[in-house]
Amino acid sequence: MRSVKKENHVIVDGRSCQLTPLEYEVFQLLKLNQGDTLSRDILLKEVWGYLSEADTRSVDMCVKRLRTKIGSDRIRTVYGK
DSSP: EEEEEESSEEEEEEEEOOOOOOHHHHHHHHHHHTTOOOOOHHHHHIIIOSSSOOOHHHHHHHHHHHHHHHOOGSSSOOTTT
């Protein structure tokens, strides 16, 4: 999977996907940390700028939309982390 910055577009399996600015930030953070497990707290802090679990539902919904756009098999949830 490679990313191409063009107004928040990414290319996945030869297919162009338009992402919102927030989805693009989450995508980039996940891509930079590929293979690592990132908690909701880390996503909230790095993307939303929150220092506590203020609204984990925002993270869940953003990741859900991202999975729909780039493929559900590209983002794995690790329970209990």
